[in-house]
Amino acid sequence: xxxxxxxxxxxxxxxxxxxxxxxxxxxxxxxxxxxxxxxxxxxxxxxxxxxxxxxxxxxxxxxxxxxxxxxxxxxxxxxxxxxxxxxxxxxxxxxxxxxxxxxxxxxxxxxxxxxxxxxxxxxxxxxxxxxxxxxxxxxxxxxxxxxxxxxxxxxxxxxxxxxxxxxxxxxxxxxxxxxxxxxxxxxxxxxxxxxxxxxxxxxxxxxxxxxxxxxxxxxxxxxxxxxxxxxxxxxxxxxxxxxxxxxxxxxxxxxxxxxxxxxxxxxxxxxxxxxx
Amino acid sequence: xxxxxxxxxxxxxxxxxxxxxxxxxxxxxxxxxxxxxxxxxxxxxxxxxxxxxxxxxxxxxxxxxxxxxxxxxxxxxxxxxxxxxxxxxxxxxxxxxxxxxxxxxxxxxxxxxxxxxxxxxxxxxxxxxxxxxxxxxxxxxxxxxxxxxxxxxxxxxxxxxxxxxxxxxxxxxxxxxxxxxxxxxxxxxxxxxxxxxxxxxxxxxxxxxxxxxxxxxxxxxxxxxxxxxxxxxxxxxxxxxxxxxxxxxxxxxxxxxxxxxxxxxxxxxxxxxxxxxxxxxxxxxx
Numbered sequence: 001x002x003x004x005x006x007x008x009x010x011x012x013x014x015x016x017x018x019x020x021x022x023x024x025x026x027x028x029x030x031x032x033x034x035x036x037x038x039x040x041x042x043x044x045x046x047x048x049x050x051x052x053x054x055x056x057x058x059x060x061x062x063x064x065x066x067x068x069x070x071x072x073x074x075x076x077x078x079x080x081x082x083x084x085x086x087x088x089x090x091x092x093x094x095x096x097x098x099x100x101x102x103x104x105x106x107x108x109x110x111x112x113x114x115x116x117x118x119x120x121x122x123x124x125x126x127x128x129x130x131x132x133x134x135x136x137x138x139x140x141x142x143x144x145x146x147x148x149x150x151x152x153x154x155x156x157x158x159x160x161x162x163x164x165x166x167x168x169x170x171x172x173x174x175x176x177x178x179x180x181x182x183x184x185x186x187x188x189x190x191x192x193x194x195x196x197x198x199x200x201x202x203x204x205x206x207x208x209x210x211x212x213x214x215x216x217x218x219x220x221x222x223x224x225x226x227x228x229x230x231x232x233x234x235x236x237x238x239x240x241x242x243x244x245x246x247x248x249x250x251x252x253x254x255x256x257x258x259x260x261x262x263x264x265x266x267x268x269x270x271x272x273x274x275x276x
Numbered sequence: 277x278x279x280x281x282x283x284x285x286x287x288x289x290x291x292x293x294x295x296x297x298x299x300x301x302x303x304x305x306x307x308x309x310x311x312x313x314x315x316x317x318x319x320x321x322x323x324x325x326x327x328x329x330x331x332x333x334x335x336x337x338x339x340x341x342x343x344x345x346x347x348x349x350x351x352x353x354x355x356x357x358x359x360x361x362x363x364x365x366x367x368x369x370x371x372x373x374x375x376x377x378x379x380x381x382x383x384x385x386x387x388x389x390x391x392x393x394x395x396x397x398x399x400x401x402x403x404x405x406x407x408x409x410x411x412x413x414x415x416x417x418x419x420x421x422x423x424x425x426x427x428x429x430x431x432x433x434x435x436x437x438x439x440x441x442x443x444x445x446x447x448x449x450x451x452x453x454x455x456x457x458x459x460x461x462x463x464x465x466x467x468x469x470x471x472x473x474x475x476x477x478x479x480x481x482x483x484x485x486x487x488x489x490x491x492x493x494x495x496x497x498x499x500x501x502x503x504x505x506x507x508x509x510x511x512x513x514x515x516x517x518x519x520x521x522x523x524x525x526x527x528x529x530x531x532x533x534x535x536x537x538x539x540x541x542x543x544x545x546x547x548x549x550x551x552x553x554x555x556x557x558x559x560x561x562x
Binding site: 026028044117 | 500
């Protein structure tokens with residue numbers, strides 16, 4: 001066998017194993033989606049059914065019989081609200097840091113990142129009691145604020161990296177024309193950094209959407225998000241597998257798609273910019 | 277931009293984050309030194325280290341600490357080894373690579389509560405689950421996963437979610453590897469292992485350490501998976517530090533003791549954080 005043939009064989013074997021891994025990892029998701037189209041009896045059938053007549057009844061039933069839409073709306077409000085608030089605070093700050101980098105800029109960014117290391121459970125009691133005192137237990141506003149602060153350091157860091165890639169000459173040119181700072185941000189920086197801002201937002205939305213500590217601890221019924229709603233199905237014996245699967249499929253689909261779209265930014269965001 | 281304006285623009289994020297950090301942190305430390313139980317509001321006063329010793333002598337504390345370390349350690353080993361293997365396997369051109377990539381990273385985007393329920397019910401259930409069906413098909417008794425090996429079950433679930441994270445990072449990083457160097461090494465007759473040891477591994481050194489550190493931060497705080505599947509049981513077999521503190525606060529209503537536990541968790545996380553911040557700091561060019 002020549003070297004080339006050998007290399008070819010190695011490649012084929014590697015790819016085959018790669019596919020096996022891909023199928024194994026994806027299987028639980030596939031099975032969940034499949035189960036959501038079964039009847040409850042089919043869902044727990046032994047042996048498990050791979051082929052069956054699909055039904056949409058779970059999807060109609062969770063819309064009619066549960067408050068699914070309310071929780072989905074809560075998830076949308078808290079994820080987008082938290083992200084929006086974080087961006088609102090971060091864009092001017094990151095912009096200013098990127099173009100007026102000072103002696104302390106790096107230390108400030110590192111310190112911001114370090115606040116992210118504070119484990120949620122470490123501040124559980126104060127946050128819980130403060131929310132209680134302010135009448136914000138089970139309120140979406142509390143989650144919006146917490147999510148915004150939780151993601152602010154990551155959002156700052158990624159935006160900082162994006163803004164720094166904008167060539168300074170462009171800004172200087174616009175300054176020569178006497179553009180005000182506000183207009184500079186709006187007319188020059190924003191259009192250039194738009195892609196970066198959008199993908200940062202996407203990452204933040206994903207993190208908020210899947211957040212499952214504060215949403216479980218701080219909400220009961222009114223402000224519960226989908227993560228908390230799904231957690232409430234933990235009832236013993238986990239009845240209603242088909243319906244749980246339908247809820248889960250709906251809850252995960254948008255975020256999985258977001259994730260596929262934002263792969264590259266995710267790598268940057270999740271590694272705090274250390275891997276690009 | 278003049279410096280004054282720059283300061284005004286930077287101020288909100290710094291001030292807000294500072295408040296977000298310092299207020300809860302000081303309250304946690306303060307609560308941890310006083311008698312504070314929501315069920316007995318009349319009992320007050322400074323107690324010094326009592327809450328700490330109470331938390332540390334709780335019979336569940338030792339197991340919870342050990343469980344936390346086992347959980348974090350096992351998940352790290354599994355995700356890094358599997359992540360490396362898979363990302364090297366698919367680090368070559370082939371048809372459908374995009375699809376394989378998407379399939380491989382998808383579990384990372386599944387809500388933790390959903391992933392916990394899918395594993396608990398549809399896969400691991402000893403009566404109707406898929407694993408039980410397999411076991412029956414080959415004639416062995418199905419394993420009662422959550423009953424007999426609760427911690428291991430949680431490890432499997434978390435690894436399923438986080439191996440894709442490792443794959444995602446390693447895959448991205450491998451793409452920036454110098455291909456010419458690799459080809460040159462191959463022409464020189466370097467085998468797979470020597471290539472891996474001398475080229476790939478050094479190239480991946482930093483991504484690997486970042487993946488390890490970031491996962492540690494997240495895994496020290498694992499909550500939803502345990503909350504949904506085992507509730508820390510049977511007994512305390514799958515209780516980690518986070519879950520133990522949660523129990524103290526939500527079921528015993530003991531703010532003082534829960535806060536002392538919180539301080540433990542903060543210290544543990546900070547030991548990791550110092551290394552992470554350093555690793556990230558090196559890569560941030562200002």
